[in-house]
Amino acid sequence: MISLQNVSKFYPPTQKGGKPVLAVDDFDAQIEAGEFVCIVGPSGCGKTTVLNMVAGFESVSQGDIVVNGVPVRKPGPDRAVVFQQPSLLPWMTVFDNIGFGLTLQEGRKTRSHDKVAKIIEIMGLKGFENHFPYQLSGGMQQRAAIARALITEPQMLLMDEPFGALDAQTRTDMQKFLLTIWDRLRPTVLFITHDVEEAIVLADRVIVMTPRPGRIAQVIDIGLGRPRNWDMVLSPEFLRYKKEVLHILRPPHSQTAG
Amino acid sequence: MGYSYMASDELDAESAEGALEQKVWKEDKKPYRGYVPWLVAVIMIALWWGVTALNLFPPTALPSPGAVVHDFITVATVGYSGEPLLTSTLYSLGRITTGFIAAVVVGVPIGFWMASTDWVFLAIDPLLQFLRPIPPLAYIPVMIVWFGIGETSKVVLIFFCTIPIIIISAMSGVKSVQETRIRVAQCLGANKRQIFRYVIFPSALPEIFTGMRVGIGIAWTCLVAAEMIAASKGLGWMIESAGNELQIGVVFVGIVMIGLLGYGMELIIRSIEHRVTPWKGKA
Numbered sequence: 217m218i219s220l221q222n223v224s225k226f227y228p229p230t231q232k233g234g235k236p237v238l239a240v241d242d243f244d245a246q247i248e249a250g251e252f253v254c255i256v257g258p259s260g261c262g263k264t265t266v267l268n269m270v271a272g273f274e275s276v277s278q279g280d281i282v283v284n285g286v287p288v289r290k291p292g293p294d295r296a297v298v299f300q301q302p303s304l305l306p307w308m309t310v311f312d313n314i315g316f317g318l319t320l321q322e323g324r325k326t327r328s329h330d331k332v333a334k335i336i337e338i339m340g341l342k343g344f345e346n347h348f349p350y351q352l353s354g355g356m357q358q359r360a361a362i363a364r365a366l367i368t369e370p371q372m373l374l375m376d377e378p379f380g381a382l383d384a385q386t387r388t389d390m391q392k393f394l395l396t397i398w399d400r401l402r403p404t405v406l407f408i409t410h411d412v413e414e415a416i417v418l419a420d421r422v423i424v425m426t427p428r429p430g431r432i433a434q435v436i437d438i439g440l441g442r443p444r445n446w447d448m449v450l451s452p453e454f455l456r457y458k459k460e461v462l463h464i465l466r467p468p469h470s471q472t473a474g
Numbered sequence: 475m476g477y478s479y480m481a482s483d484e485l486d487a488e489s490a491e492g493a494l495e496q497k498v499w500k501e502d503k504k505p506y507r508g509y510v511p512w513l514v515a516v517i518m519i520a521l522w523w524g525v526t527a528l529n530l531f532p533p534t535a536l537p538s539p540g541a542v543v544h545d546f547i548t549v550a551t552v553g554y555s556g557e558p559l560l561t562s563t564l565y566s567l568g569r570i571t572t573g574f575i576a577a578v579v580v581g582v583p584i585g586f587w588m589a590s591t592d593w594v595f596l597a598i599d600p601l602l603q604f605l606r607p608i609p610p611l612a613y614i615p616v617m618i619v620w621f622g623i624g625e626t627s628k629v630v631l632i633f634f635c636t637i638p639i640i641i642i643s644a645m646s647g648v649k650s651v652q653e654t655r656i657r658v659a660q661c662l663g664a665n666k667r668q669i670f671r672y673v674i675f676p677s678a679l680p681e682i683f684t685g686m687r688v689g690i691g692i693a694w695t696c697l698v699a700a701e702m703i704a705a706s707k708g709l710g711w712m713i714e715s716a717g718n719e720l721q722i723g724v725v726f727v728g729i730v731m732i733g734l735l736g737y738g739m740e741l742i743i744r745s746i747e748h749r750v751t752p753w754k755g756k757a
């Protein structure tokens with residue numbers, strides 16, 4: 217369980233004598249064990265900041281983040297992260313990158329070849345095991361980064377716009393794959409996205425944020441049933457949720473803003 | 475368990491093999507430019523020859539290429555002052571290599587340590603910056619007093635002149651590591667040692683190699699100074715002593731030898747660099 221208790225985050229002023237930047241303001245949310253929660257919000261509203269605080273990369277300025285009863289102090293292998301920017305290690309092959317978490321656990325180069333090979337196949341990266349990241353396309357790099365996060369089967373998955381770099385078809389495939397995994401392993405997922413449809417398709421709950429400083433505008437429960445039927449994106453229910461979220465993101469009286 | 479339950483057909487893997495057969499791979503050929511360095515060498519030698527043939531300078535100031543080749547053969551066979559060229563070359567190579575390798579072996583860990591610990595940086599940095607501008611010649615008396623006139627003082631001189639750039643490059647290599655990459659390792663459960671081994675060290679490698687390439691050049695520039703310390707063998711000694719006897723041809727032989735050896739060492743380090751850090755500049 218992830219519990220964010222009235223969390224605020226200030227970044228230090230960018231210039232001397234400037235004011236500190238309030239990136240996240242009074243963020244209060246509970247994410248139950250095994251729950252799939254999406255955060256949507258405009259660019260720069262503090263989504264990545266929230267995720268970085270849960271991961272333990274950034275400290276909170278005010279409030280507390282408690283994971284399974286323990287306040288977050290530093291990053292840990294219980295919370296795997298998929299980063300928004302490319303993050304594969306350029307000096308390792310695709311195989312070694314994906315097996316990196318296992319290598320760290322085992323204290324030497326991983327011997328769980330089957331495990332790595334299996335996920336490489338699932339991610340459509342077969343034949344690229346011995347390539348270096350710079351020899352892959354952006355979307356392939358991102359798929360490898362997702363595989364790296366999944367391979368240790370973490371209790372919690374923190375994903376920062378993981379599918380942003382993928383084409384529509386691969387993106388749908390990845391969404392299905394993620395939901396299948398989630399269904400079997402039931403990790404707690406905190407998933408950040410720009411894409412309102414993606415949020416509704418995936419999540420049990422969608423947290424909609426305001427533009428900076430990031431606050432929670434509204435939390436919407438998605439009652440679309442599981443496992444998700446992919447045709448539902450055309451259903452009136454789905455469209456109602458979509459309208460609701462878009463309405464919060466772009467209130468009718470401020471069409472031009474954002 | 476885990477994702478491994480998934481049959482691979484649940485998610486189609488890309489299968490482009492079929493289409494591949496009809497297409498032919500054509501290498502992206504760059505025009506051949508390997509002759510450029512040779513061309514430059516030929517032009518330089520031709521210019522040198524032209525200038526001497528026109529007698530623009532007295533032969534005691536600029537000997538002709540032919541005279542230098544003649545001196546080379548003499549020095550290589552008979553030797554200079556009884557020391558054959560090969561002996562001098564091997565002695566110089568030995569001093570340079572020992573001093574340089576010692577500088578890398580000692581300098582890289584110091585650089586890492588300075589980058590990771592504030593007080594170590596504050597303690598060593600002033601010392602380093604203080605030593606850096608001191609010319610190698612100024613060290614000579616100190617080296618003789620401290621380390622005598624044997625091989626040690628010569629190697630130590632080269633070591634001292636080379637180590638600052640190695641320390642600085644190792645330090646800046648560590649500082650240039652991308653935060654996200656450290657975070658990747660942290661959230662997969664890496665301890666401090668593993669973060670160093672899998673992230674920080676490889677990140678620093680490209681800059682360490684650049685430092686080594688600069689450093690090997692510095693080491694060679696110190697050679698004459700080092701061999702002014704009571705040497706009776708070595709290329710630096712040969713240049714210094716032939717210069718005093720106005721045997722300008724032998725001086726040129728020494729200069730060309732140092733230039734070629736320095737170039738060769740640079741090429742060796744460069745090829746190791748290519749092999750060890752193939753991703754350099756691409757990520």
Ligand SMILES: Nc1ncnc2c1ncn2[C@@H]1O[C@H](COP(=O)(O)OP(=O)(O)OP(=O)(O)O)[C@@H](O)[C@H]1O
Nearest residue numbers: 227228237239258259260261262263264265266428
């Ligand atoms: N390291 C930092 N130092 C100072 N300010 C920062 C820092 N990181 C982020 N910010 C500020 O905090 C705000 C929130 O940034 P954040 O990266 O969390 O946005 P985001 O919601 O993830 O945006 P996007 O959707 O574009 O990724 C931004 O407006 C940015 O200016």
Ligand SMILES: [Mg+2]
Nearest residue numbers: 263264300376
């Ligand atoms: Mg972001």
